[in-house]
Amino acid sequence: MGIIKILLVPLAAAFLLLITGRTRILREVLAVGLSGLFLGLSLFLYGHETSFSLKLFSFQLSFSLNPLSWFFLFMVSFFTFLTVIYSARFDYQKNNLSWFHFAFFMKVFSMAAIVLASDLLVFFIFWEIMSLFTYFLMVQKGGEKDFSAGAKYLILSLFASVVFLVVLVSLYFKAGSLNYLDVSTYLLRTNLSYTVFVFCGLVLAFLVKSASFPLHYWLPDSYSNAPTTFTAFLSALSSRMGLYGIILLIYILFSGDLSSFRLSHFVNLRYILGVIAAFTMVIPTFTALMQDDAKRLMTWHSIGQGGYMLLGIAVGTPMALAGGLFHIINYASYILLIFLGIGAVEMRSGTTNLNKLGGLIKKMPVSFLAVLFGIIGLAGIPPMNGFVSKWLLYKSTIAAGFPFLALAAFLGTIGTILSVYKFIHNIFLGQLDGSYQKVKEVPFLMQLPMYVLMVMVWALGIFPSLALEPISRIQMFFGREPLSFSTSGVALSAGHLNMLTINFVMGAMLVLAAAVFLIGHRRIIVSQYNNYAAGHFLDEKTKYNYNYHFYPTLQRFIDSCNKEFINRGVDSIARGARQVSWFLRRIYGGNLNYYAWGITAAFLIIMGSLWFY
Helix, strand or coil: CHHHHHHHHHHHHHHHHHHHCCCHHHHHHHHHHHHHHHHHHHHHCCCCCEEEEEEECCEEEEEEECHHHHHHHHHHHHHHHHHHHHHHHHCCCCCCHHHHHHHHHHHHHHHHHHHHECEHHHHHHHHHHHHHHHHHHHCCCCCHHHHHHHHHHHHHHHHHHHHHHHHHHHHHHHHCCCEHHHHHHHHHHCCHHHHHHHHHHHHHHHHHHCCCCCCCCHHHHHHHCCCHHHHHHHHHHHCHHHHHHHHHHHHHHCCCCCCCCECCCCCEHHHHHHHHHHHHHHHHHHHHCCCCEHHHHHHHHHHHHHHHHHHHHHHCCHHHHHHHHHHHHHHHHHHHHHHHHHHHHHHHHCCCEHHHCCCCCCCCHHHHHHHHHHHHHHHCCCCCHHHHHHHHHHHHHHHCCCHHHHHHHHHHHHHHHHHHHHHHHHHHCCCCCHHHCCCCCCCHHHHHHHHHHHHHHHHHHHCCHHHHHHHHHHHHHCCCCCCCEECCEECHHHCCEEHHHHHHHHHHHHHHHHHHHHHCCCCCCCCCCCCEECCEECCCCCCCCCCCCCCHHHHHHHHHHCCCHHHHHHHHHHHHHHHHHHHHHHHCCCCHHHHHHHHHHHHHHHHHHHHHC
């Protein structure tokens, strides 16, 4: 019954908000209240394992709650709750809020159903529902760019769905069931060629949804053109559903045994995923350096960070798997925090263009702190949570004998540090433009989720056990040895990491630096233009803002490597689809002559086929 209740809450929220969405106060109360109930039920179910099934025609639709599904269910409910609180003020001027909230909660409902599914048919049904409502939310603004980006997403989602469906039908006729346990039992005893076919088909579909290299080009346009609150939610959770599918595929359907499935003496399925993870960590991260829009820059990081998660999942040792799962929740917390900061800046300044911003630190100090905490976590720098999960991944890949994968992870971190420095500098540092003199901080209701996420990002950095405890339950559910951890880090037997000590040392250094600053020479406060930088005196025309052509040499190198073959291919398919649609629209235009010719042609084709058959 717990599964039914928790699924009914977002479903009820969707339809109630569709009916009552025109009344602002009622809409906000219902949205916040029902998303809070959704979170409360998720927390209540921690540690429980239950199942539920119903029969649809000849199919048994099954749901179950286990440590893995709870982990993702908590993330969906928690970050939904924070997004709803934030958007209560951010989105109040929109005219289509009823439809927006309906589509949003239908997406949340489908995501919850995906992680609670225990057979592939249920998974596929709600996977398609999630994709459909994701598209509707992407095109909320209604602009030409939004529909173009949405079409790109829809085409690749359709491709993934077709591949998924082909594997699904094949498995049903081969295994006789789509239940996870039945499919797993069948795959362990069938021949290698069919096993590789199933793995490649499903992992291809999941890699599209997770936007892993080289199937990632749909994400930056689709996410950056969406409303900012939804971009935050998409980046934090939506593409992580693809990673959930990969975890399900490897550790439940294949029982975590990928090394035995060899394509040659030197290559197995684990190596292939590791290489994909390496490219995903590096290439999109350095592409982010070249972006001049805050949202677009961070959407590229959404792709790159997925590579770290995939790395831990692919390597599969206790430390690597713990690091990959830990990075999923860490990433969701700090990327949502960063996007909420971006949304605050966009609401007050009217832009996310990095070339038009700067100097907002004094006007929007809470948003600055939110972005600062977020980018420290994103870059994997102590004392925030991103450092812990990246430390686990570095150490585990080297210990497992994959030094080049560890090098790729380190290169990704270098690229992240370079781009987040540009990001925060061009929004909050430098000179304040005269047009932003009257800018002020966003309302407290929008600040509240930022405060919660700042605490979360720091708390998971100081006390990693808060996340490692449920992660250890997942590892035991997979039948694997859990990572040995302590309250403030990793136990000595696993490599010893004490985040309390690191926080104490960093705190002492900050106190020392503050003491030196306060007892030093008197400081003189001057005008923002009574200064100089890089040998130039500053004025209103020459500002301390060097984001233009920030990394020109590196950009030339990346441009030479990044030909966007897939992007051009998808655009070609979209153009072809429009032409086919135009042709079909002409056929079904009510003209009887077209119908007559069509029926005649179909009859001749069928008769010809039967003749040659």
